[in-house]
Amino acid sequence: MTGIDWLILGVYFAFVLGIGVALKGSMKTSTDFFLAGRAIPAWVCGLAFMSANLGAQEVIGMGASGAKYGIATSHFYWIGAIPAMVFVGIFMMPFYYGSRARSVPEYLRLRFDEKTRGLNAISFAIMTVFSSGISMYAIAKLIQTLHVFDGVFQRLGLNSSWIFDFAIVISAIVVLVYTFLGGLSSAIYNEVLQFFLIVAGFLPLSYLGLKNVGGWSGLKATLGASYTHSWAGMSHANTNRLGVEWFGLVMGLGFVLSFGYWCTDFLVVQRAMAAKSMSAARRTPLIGAFPKMLFPFLVILPGLIAIALPTQPAVPPHARVVVSAEPPGQGIIPFKVDANSGKPMLDKDGKPQLDYDLAVPSMLLHYFPPGMLGLGLTALLASFMSGMAGNVTAFNTVWTYDIYQSYIKPGATDAHYLWMGRVSTVFGIAFSIAAAYMANHFNNIMDMLQLVFAFVNAPLFATFLLGMFWKRTTGHGAFTGLLAGTAAAAIHHGLTLPAGAIVGIKGGWLAVTHIYPSEMAQNFWTAICAWSTCFVVTIVVSLATRAPDESKLVGLVYSLTPKPEEEPMAWYARPASLAIMVLAGTVLLNIIFW
Amino acid sequence: MGIDIRFPLGLLFLLLGSILTVYGLRSDPSLYRQSLGVNINLLWGVVLLAFGALMFVLSRLGARAEAPAEKSPQPPRSSSH
Numbered sequence: 001m002t003g004i005d006w007l008i009l010g011v012y013f014a015f016v017l018g019i020g021v022a023l024k025g026s027m028k029t030s031t032d033f034f035l036a037g038r039a040i041p042a043w044v045c046g047l048a049f050m051s052a053n054l055g056a057q058e059v060i061g062m063g064a065s066g067a068k069y070g071i072a073t074s075h076f077y078w079i080g081a082i083p084a085m086v087f088v089g090i091f092m093m094p095f096y097y098g099s100r101a102r103s104v105p106e107y108l109r110l111r112f113d114e115k116t117r118g119l120n121a122i123s124f125a126i127m128t129v130f131s132s133g134i135s136m137y138a139i140a141k142l143i144q145t146l147h148v149f150d151g152v153f154q155r156l157g158l159n160s161s162w163i164f165d166f167a168i169v170i171s172a173i174v175v176l177v178y179t180f181l182g183g184l185s186s187a188i189y190n191e192v193l194q195f196f197l198i199v200a201g202f203l204p205l206s207y208l209g210l211k212n213v214g215g216w217s218g219l220k221a222t223l224g225a226s227y228t229h230s231w232a233g234m235s236h237a238n239t240n241r242l243g244v245e246w247f248g249l250v251m252g253l254g255f256v257l258s259f260g261y262w263c264t265d266f267l268v269v270q271r272a273m274a275a276k277s278m279s280a281a282r283r284t285p286l287i288g289a290f291p292k293m294l295f296p297f298l299v300i301l302p303g304l305i306a307i308a309l310p311t312q313p314a315v316p317p318h319a320r321v322v323v324s325a326e327p328p329g330q331g332i333i334p335f336k337v338d339a340n341s342g343k344p345m346l347d348k349d350g351k352p353q354l355d356y357d358l359a360v361p362s363m364l365l366h367y368f369p370p371g372m373l374g375l376g377l378t379a380l381l382a383s384f385m386s387g388m389a390g391n392v393t394a395f396n397t398v399w400t401y402d403i404y405q406s407y408i409k410p411g412a413t414d415a416h417y418l419w420m421g422r423v424s425t426v427f428g429i430a431f432s433i434a435a436a437y438m439a440n441h442f443n444n445i446m447d448m449l450q451l452v453f454a455f456v457n458a459p460l461f462a463t464f465l466l467g468m469f470w471k472r473t474t475g476h477g478a479f480t481g482l483l484a485g486t487a488a489a490a491i492h493h494g495l496t497l498p499a500g501a502i503v504g505i506k507g508g509w510l511a512v513t514h515i516y517p518s519e520m521a522q523n524f525w526t527a528i529c530a531w532s533t534c535f536v537v538t539i540v541v542s543l544a545t546r547a548p549d550e551s552k553l554v555g556l557v558y559s560l561t562p563k564p565e566e567e568p569m570a571w572y573a574r575p576a577s578l579a580i581m582v583l584a585g586t587v588l589l590n591i592i593f594w
Numbered sequence: 595m596g597i598d599i600r601f602p603l604g605l606l607f608l609l610l611g612s613i614l615t616v617y618g619l620r621s622d623p624s625l626y627r628q629s630l631g632v633n634i635n636l637l638w639g640v641v642l643l644a645f646g647a648l649m650f651v652l653s654r655l656g657a658r659a660e661a662p663a664e665k666s667p668q669p670p671r672s673s674s675h
Contacts, residue, residue, distance in 0.1 A: 004617050008610060015606045022597055044599055189599045196603060196645075200610070204638050208629055369625045371617045371635040375610065 001148050005374025012378045013174060015193065016385070020178030020186045030417040033183035034397040035102060035274050040185070042280035044192055046287025049085075049271040051191035054198065055387020056139045056380065059299050063360030066296075066303025067333055069241040070227030071593050073303070074296040079254035082289050082586045084262035086579045089285035091558075092263055093272060095468050097281035099555050102273070104266040105402040111467045111556045113475030114406075119482060121402035123456045124266060125395055129428060130449055132391035133435020139384040140167040140436065146361050148377060168436055171381065175389050176429045180422055184274055184397070187389040191271075194386040195291070201379025202298040205360075208367045209305035222308045231594050244521045252524020256531040260461040267394040279567050279575065286578040293586055299360070306332050306359040309366075330354055332362045388432070396424040447505050451493070458527045459485020459534030466538050471550060471557045477542030485534030492529040498522045600653035607646030614639030 001009075027033050040048075065073040101107040105124065109117035143149060144164050153160050178186045213219050220228045226241055233240035234249065244252075262268060262285070272284035309332050336345040336355040345353050364376040400420045405412075438445060463482055466473040494510035498519040503509060507522060516522040554560050571577055618636025626633050 004613070008613060011606070011609055011613070015602060019597070019602060022602075189597070189602075192599050193603060193606065196607070200607070200638075200642055200645075204634055208632065208634065211632075212630055367629050367634075369621075369629055369635065371614050371621070372629070372638060375614070375638075 001151065001374065001377070002370040004371050005377065006152075008371075008374035009378050009381070012197065012382065016174060016190055017177055019189050019193070020181035023182030023186045023189070026185070027181070027183055027418070030400070030414050030421060031102075032185070033418050033421045034393075034400065035270075036183070036185040036188055038274060039276045040188055040274045040280075042275055042283040043287055044188060045271050045275045045280065045284040047195045047291070048188040048191040048288075049268055049284050050288035050292050051195040051198075051386050052187075052268055052271055052390030053387070054195070054295075054383055055135045055390070056142070056384035057135050057387065059198070059202075059380065059383045060138065060142065060357050060360055062296075062299040063303035063306070063363075064356035066300035067307040067354075067356050067359040068303075070223065070304060071229065071296070071300065072241055073300045074589075074593065075249060075253060077292055077296050078586050078590055079250060080258040081262060081292050082582060083254065084258040085285040085289040085292065086583060087259065088263040088269070088272075089282050089289075090575055090579050092464070092468060093282040093285070094278070094561065094563075095556055095558075096269060097273060097275070097278050098561065102401050103397055104264060104269055105398060107556075108463075108467075108478070109402075109406075111553070112473075112478045116463075116475055116479045116482070117402060118407070119479065120460075121398050121406075123453075125398050125403060127453050127456070128267065128391040128395040128398075129431045130435050130453070132388045132395075132428075133432040134439050134450070135384060135387050135391075136168055136171065136432055136436040137439040139171065139381070140164045141440075142357075142361060142380075143167040145358065146365070164440070168433060171385060171388070172429050172433055175385050175392060176426065179389050179392050179396075180425050183421065184270065184393045187393040188271060188274060190389060191386045194382040197375075197382045198379045199291075199298065201376045201382075202302070204372060205363055205367060205376065206297055206301045206305075209302055209363060212367075213305055213308050219304060219308055223304065227304060227307075229594060231590065244518060244524060248521050248524040248528070252528050256458065256461060256527040257524070259465075260457055260459075260527070260531075264460045264464050265457075266398060267390050270394055270397065277567070279569070282575045283573070283578060286575055286582060289578075289582045290585075293582060293589065302363045303356075303359040306363050306366075332366050333359050334362070391432070392425060392428050395428040396421050399424045399428070444505065451505065454523070454526070455486045455489040455493070455530065458489045458530035462531050462534035463538060466535065466542075467557070469558045470539075470542075471553055471559055472542055472547055473538060474542045474545045474548055476545045477538045477540075480541045481534040481538030484537040485530040488533035489526050489530035492526045493522070496522055496525070598653050598656055600649045600656065604646050604648070604650030604653055607642050608650060609646070611639050611641070611643030611646050615643060 026037070029037075031037055062073060062076065065076070096104070096107060099107055099110055101110055103121075105117045105121035108120050141164070144167070149163050149166065150160055153163060153166075178190060182189075210216065210219070213222060216228075226233065231246075234244075234246040268285075272281045275281035275284050307330060333354050333356060335352040361380070364373060364380070368376050400417055404420055404424070405417060409416075459482055462485065463478045466481075467478060491510065493507045495508070495512070496514045496516055497503060497508035497512050498506060498516045498521070501507065501519065503512065506519065516525065550560060572581075614635045616639075618633050618639050621635065623633070
């Protein structure tokens with residue numbers, strides 16, 4: 001990084017912190033801090049809704065998948081996000097926002113009972129802390145691998161082994177300061193800033209890359225059909241790069257996983273709860289869906305280009321990369337190098353593995369001169385911070401309202417809970433840092449934790465679907481359904497194995513009864529299994545237990561809630577019109593990239 | 595609440611755009627061999643400047659539209675009822 005790059009990074013940091021400082025004065029009640037006073041305009045919430053999910057893992061991971069699987073990765077957007085975003089806006093937001101619940105777990109208490117809320121709140125709180133730690137680890141590792149700070153560290157005479165710690169501490173402090181001062185408003189406003197910055201940093205990358213490879217047709221000619229079609233070959237798992245057949249994809253990713261995330265995860269739903277009115281809350285996910293629909297061109301396309309470029313040792317002089325005898329990879333993606341031996345890591349066939357996670361960063365270094373490089377790296381950092389702030393603000397709310405106020409200290413003053421919100425912001429970030437170091441030292445523990453979280457999350461949407469649309473669903477039903485769904489996910493994972501994997505963390509730890517063609521197929525079917533089990537068990541147990549009192553379910557269940565009144569607004573701004581537009585756009589994109 | 599995000603957004607992009615534009619005008623053209631001969635700093639700097647200016651203008655227009663609304667006894671706020 002040269003002086004100009006540092007200047008750009010510095011300007012961005014100044015703005016991020018400035019927003020926190022500017023908002024400090026308006027944090028008077030806990031509602032201001034945790035729910036942004038429910039006063040944010042729809043378009044701001046919409047961009048934040050999308051941006052909170054756009055962590056570094058998303059940007060790096062989607063580029064990596066683009067290089068590995070091709071344009072089929074866009075299924076994670078077009079099938080795996082848009083329909084769920086439309087559903088939560090049109091059908092579910094009336095209950096989330098209308099019930100005046102302050103969090104998703106709180107909705108569960110209003111609709112069901114204390115134990116269902118407790119289960120959700122506690123697992124969610126642990127999950128957010130760990131996922132923000134994991135993304136912190138990922139970005140610090142990336143900064144270390146890219147050697148972006150090496151030049152400065154050398155000049156200052158610092159030991160370059162501190163770069164990892166430096167990257168963690170600096171980003172943690174920035175996120176801490178702005179969320180501590182301005183709470184959710186600060187996080188949301190910064191997510192909007194980060195959204196535009198990510199677009200500004202990545203759009204020129206796709207432009208230069210496409211220009212270089214001769215546009216989409218040039219890319220098609222270089223990579224072939226398997227990389228450049230999203231649906232062709234989906235009829236069977238062996239004829240597409242994902243290794244999944246269409247049914248597993250549509251049901252597993254498009255229904256269970258995507259609805260489970262976008263419709264029930266408080267991290268994103270919180271952004272809509274902060275909206276200033278019911279119609280703004282309903283439009284939040286719909287507005288977020290428009291950029292979401294187009295993001296594959298920003299984050300997946302660079303991955304495809306990276307693999308399509310002629311193989312070369314791309315080391316631009318200004319990047320101050322410590323030039324090593326790094327073996328070339330494919331395209332501009334290097335081979336994965338073992339940190340201890342310095343040799344490329346081999347897969348089970350003895351072939352060197354590609355380090356796909358470096359696809360997007362390699363592209364940045366390849367095309368961007370000083371100046372743009374600063375903007376590109378700032379965009380990467382911004383994506384990381386927006387993801388982390390999303391986790392932190394969701395964590396402090398669930399902790400304060402659903403755990404602290406409910407179980408530890410009920411009945412305190414609002415000022416006390418506002419104070420607790422700030423305190424929990426500090427220890428939430430402290431735990432994340434601890435988790436980041438844990439990830440650095442015990443990779444296996446992190447893999448296992450993520451697996452457990454996947455088991456816990458998989459059945460959630462069945463509970464919400466039944467809770468919102470079937471008034472007979474009872475608290476006992478929901479609670480047992482959730483536990484049964486999680487157990488079903490674990491058992492399914494324990495009985496199956498992806499092709500070529502070793503028994504253990506990848507599955508098969510009970511007995512190997514079925515081999516899936518890919519890990520992705522196994523994940524999707526684990527989710528389908530968990531969802532179906534939860535759905536059936538919740539219905540059966542609900543019917544066996546006493547029906548809930550209907551008068552208490554008004555505003556929480558579809559059939560007992562009056563339809564939300566439409567405010568007078570232009571036809572194109574109405575939730576239903578937005579939904580139709582975004583769905584039509586998605587269908588069109590699927591046809592174009594068939 | 596508090597601030598109109600378009601204002602800091604406009605300001606940030608005006609600043610980033612100017613930095614890139616000025617740098618793009620003054621930097622050595624050989625720098626742009628890696629970006630396929632495109633002076634991406636200048637080109638993108640101008641785009642960001644335009645975006646920043648747009649956001650800035652919108653935030654000023656918004657502030658002007660809001661000022662008289664706040665003086666009226668019943669502000670026409672969108673409500674959730």
